Amino acid sequence: MWLRFILGIALVLTLDGQASAYRAYVSNERSNTVSLIDTDAWKVVKTIKVGQRPRGIAYTKDQKYVLVACGDDDTIQMIDTGTNAVADTLPSGPDPEFFTASPDGKFLYVANENDNTVTIIDIARREQVGAVQVGVEPEGMAMSPDGKILINTSETTNMAHFIDPAKREVLASVLVDQRPRFAAFTPDGSELWVSSEVGGTVSVIDPVKRVVKDKIEFAIAGMRSDPIQPVGINITSDGKLAFIALGPANHVAVVDVKSHKVIKYLLVGQRVWHMAFTPDGKYLLAANGVSNDVSVIDVAALKVVNTVQVGELPWGIAMSDH
Amino acid sequence: MLRGFCIAAFLLMAISAAPAANGLNVKIGYLGRADKTETISLIEMPAANDGVAGAELAIDDNNTTGKFLNQSFSLQELLLKDQDDPAAAVQKLADNGISLIVTDLPAAMLLKAADAGRQRGLFFFNAGATDDRLRQEDCRANVIHTAPSRAMLADGLAQYLVWKHWTRWLLVVGSHAPDKLFANALRRSAQRFGAQIVQEREFKDTGGARRTDSGLVQIQSQIPLFTQSAPDYDVLVAADESQVFADYMPYRTSQPRPVAGSAGLEPTTWDPAFDQWGAIQLQSRFEKKFSRWMTALDMQAWMAVRMVGEAVSHVNSDDPKAILRYTEGPDFALAAFKGRKLTVRDWDLQLRQPILLADGRTVVSVSPQQGFLHQYSELDTLGIDRPETKCKLK
Numbered sequence A: 001m002w003l004r005f006i007l008g009i010a011l012v013l014t015l016d017g018q019a020s021a022y023r024a025y026v027s028n029e030r031s032n033t034v035s036l037i038d039t040d041a042w043k044v045v046k047t048i049k050v051g052q053r054p055r056g057i058a059y060t061k062d063q064k065y066v067l068v069a070c071g072d073d074d075t076i077q078m079i080d081t082g083t084n085a086v087a088d089t090l091p092s093g094p095d096p097e098f099f100t101a102s103p104d105g106k107f108l109y110v111a112n113e114n115d116n117t118v119t120i121i122d123i124a125r126r127e128q129v130g131a132v133q134v135g136v137e138p139e140g141m142a143m144s145p146d147g148k149i150l151i152n153t154s155e156t157t158n159m160a161h162f163i164d165p166a167k168r169e170v171l172a173s174v175l176v177d178q179r180p181r182f183a184a185f186t187p188d189g190s191e192l193w194v195s196s197e198v199g200g201t202v203s204v205i206d207p208v209k210r211v212v213k214d215k216i217e218f219a220i221a222g223m224r225s226d227p228i229q230p231v232g233i234n235i236t237s238d239g240k241l242a243f244i245a246l247g248p249a250n251h252v253a254v255v256d257v258k259s260h261k262v263i264k265y266l267l268v269g270q271r272v273w274h275m276a277f278t279p280d281g282k283y284l285l286a287a288n289g290v291s292n293d294v295s296v297i298d299v300a301a302l303k304v305v306n307t308v309q310v311g312e313l314p315w316g317i318a319m320s321d322h
Numbered sequence B: 001m002l003r004g005f006c007i008a009a010f011l012l013m014a015i016s017a018a019p020a021a022n023g024l025n026v027k028i029g030y031l032g033r034a035d036k037t038e039t040i041s042l043i044e045m046p047a048a049n050d051g052v053a054g055a056e057l058a059i060d061d062n063n064t065t066g067k068f069l070n071q072s073f074s075l076q077e078l079l080l081k082d083q084d085d086p087a088a089a090v091q092k093l094a095d096n097g098i099s100l101i102v103t104d105l106p107a108a109m110l111l112k113a114a115d116a117g118r119q120r121g122l123f124f125f126n127a128g129a130t131d132d133r134l135r136q137e138d139c140r141a142n143v144i145h146t147a148p149s150r151a152m153l154a155d156g157l158a159q160y161l162v163w164k165h166w167t168r169w170l171l172v173v174g175s176h177a178p179d180k181l182f183a184n185a186l187r188r189s190a191q192r193f194g195a196q197i198v199q200e201r202e203f204k205d206t207g208g209a210r211r212t213d214s215g216l217v218q219i220q221s222q223i224p225l226f227t228q229s230a231p232d233y234d235v236l237v238a239a240d241e242s243q244v245f246a247d248y249m250p251y252r253t254s255q256p257r258p259v260a261g262s263a264g265l266e267p268t269t270w271d272p273a274f275d276q277w278g279a280i281q282l283q284s285r286f287e288k289k290f291s292r293w294m295t296a297l298d299m300q301a302w303m304a305v306r307m308v309g310e311a312v313s314h315v316n317s318d319d320p321k322a323i324l325r326y327t328e329g330p331d332f333a334l335a336a337f338k339g340r341k342l343t344v345r346d347w348d349l350q351l352r353q354p355i356l357l358a359d360g361r362t363v364v365s366v367s368p369q370q371g372f373l374h375q376y377s378e379l380d381t382l383g384i385d386r387p388e389t390k391c392k393l394k
Helices: A002-020 B002-022 B052-066 B086-095 B107-118 B150-163 B177-193 B215-227 B279-290 B296-315 B320-328
Strands: A023-028 A033-038 A043-049 A054-059 A065-070 A075-080 A085-090 A096-101 A107-112 A117-122 A127-133 A138-143 A150-154 A159-164 A169-175 A180-185 A192-196 A201-206 A211-217 A233-235 A241-245 A251-256 A261-267 A272-277 A283-288 A293-298 A303-309 A314-319 B024-033 B071-080 B100-103 B123-126 B143-145 B168-174 B196-203 B235-239 B259-261 B266-268 B355-358 B363-367
Touching (some): A023 A054, A023 A065, A043 A085, A043 A303, A065 A085, A065 A314, A107 A138, A107 A150, A117 A138, A127 A169, A150 A180, A150 A192, A159 A180, A180 A233, A192 A233, A233 A272, A241 A272, A241 A283, A261 A303, A272 A314, A283 A314, A293 A314, B024 B052, B024 B296, B052 B071, B052 B279, B071 B086, B086 B107, B100 B296, B107 B123, B123 B320, B150 B177, B150 B235, B150 B259, B150 B266, B150 B355, B150 B363, B168 B177, B177 B196, B296 B320
Parallel strands (some): A054 A314, B024 B071, B024 B100, B123 B143, B168 B235, B235 B259
Antiparallel strands (some): A023 A033, A033 A043, A054 A065, A065 A075, A075 A085, A096 A107, A117 A127, A159 A169, A180 A192, A192 A201, A201 A211, A233 A241, A241 A251, A251 A261, A272 A283, A283 A293, A293 A303, B266 B355
């Protein structure tokens, strides 16, 4: 009886493990580490020492490395996902904060906050191959689903710059609200969403006309507008729901992508920054900068179901594809 | 890598040269003080370009943005001595096609400048004068204040001291007029937030140089004498804008007590040690360009020129009326590394802003403090609020 019970648990764990055990790498801006979370156990299974002030973090397309921008070391470190140790570096230019890759995974586009520059890196050759001058304090980076348009947001210039990644030049710039931090295309590429941290809004841009066609505003009952500071934006792969991290408002807004209406606010940890979906789309992980933890949101139920303690000032999350 | 940089540099030049030809060129004036005050601490002596450096950096920032909008910005600086006529300087700038002027002038000179500029439709950004009267009975409809008022500074400090339960203050006031004005602001703050001034003492300026070879020996025995036999107090609050005594107080008081106000824990809009909310980026940009640290005056001038840039990028005009309408309006917000948007109070044209509390090494806290609530904006717990205003904008 007992044995059957235990076996039963083991079987459930194994099945469950096969279904949903992904690895999430969380950059901890202050501890200079990356926490590796097992999404089956919902706990940190390894803490990897990296360079100073790690923020932007993402997998390479081949999943062999996790790239992490170490701003104060002026480099991007490559964590080998087999050994989970730093194996190499990329020449990112000064103070890299955030980056995105070309759809084929060959090139990395890096926002250099201190240099008004987007640096282009050939990942395989570990070499800088070009640079594009943008506005003051470049930050958010996004690639259109067809790979034809690269977006950079500049925090003090308050613009989303449309960049031709092939010609490496700015094609157009769209004014948004103060301190734009993050850009994301809807999966069909029909809309570009840009969050403005200080402005407190998300601008919805028509990427063809390159104009702001709508602005999403937020209101949380009993809270003044000041702490509502949108940062990370994650849109479900079916393009139906957008999750927007609201920073020191300690909430994630859930927005209906079609109508641009907020349908729910989820209470998470303090100063929520960036987020990532598990590849099956079931969960969304949100890094809470001040409370040093990661909130786990059940996407179907729209509920926070778990919290994982990580290092100090968690900033970004990279999630494995499988 | 080198090639990348060369190409980037070339592009930058090419683009910034273009808008001047056919785009909008916004000329901004800067009226500063030629006479700089002596400070007690040698490391606090203001640089020759204190203030104007902040304006120049903001011109760079505006131009980086402007190259995408076919707008360019330039700065013309004039330094005035105490006896110079500000009205003449204003006419000179206006004759050069300037209608927006950032000032770092004493209150009386600013008022002369603003009144002279009014007939010509000029608009001013007060980056230097903290006088409350400029936001009260002597407010002007053509002067926006990026400098905080003394009331804002005192409130920012008082909120923190009250939060610490350091509510018994020994107030030491200098003998010059600005010291007394700051003391007025501190008294008002004490009353507003529930602190008690257990005693006031005046520190008379008896003259003498701040730089001496053996002054330390005397000061070490003078300050304990000056501060002894006071009623029990938690913190010594010094009002010494004239730089006569406050910096001599820390570690030298008769009782072991912390010092705040014009020394020790000081309320300010900026500090070279401030690195939160992206401030590190502005600090590095500034240091790279000027090889020195950024001061509060630099920041106040930076904000003024950035306000112009922000407004121009939206109204695409350098018409002062259009710029004023935009900056006063509901769409205006300035991001200035303070963790929230800065807006303009429509009753006295004061820029709402948090107040940093710095000890010379680090930023200890940022006011408004938690728990000081307000029905409209917590930033309005700092300074003269709408119901108290004596300002009639004309």
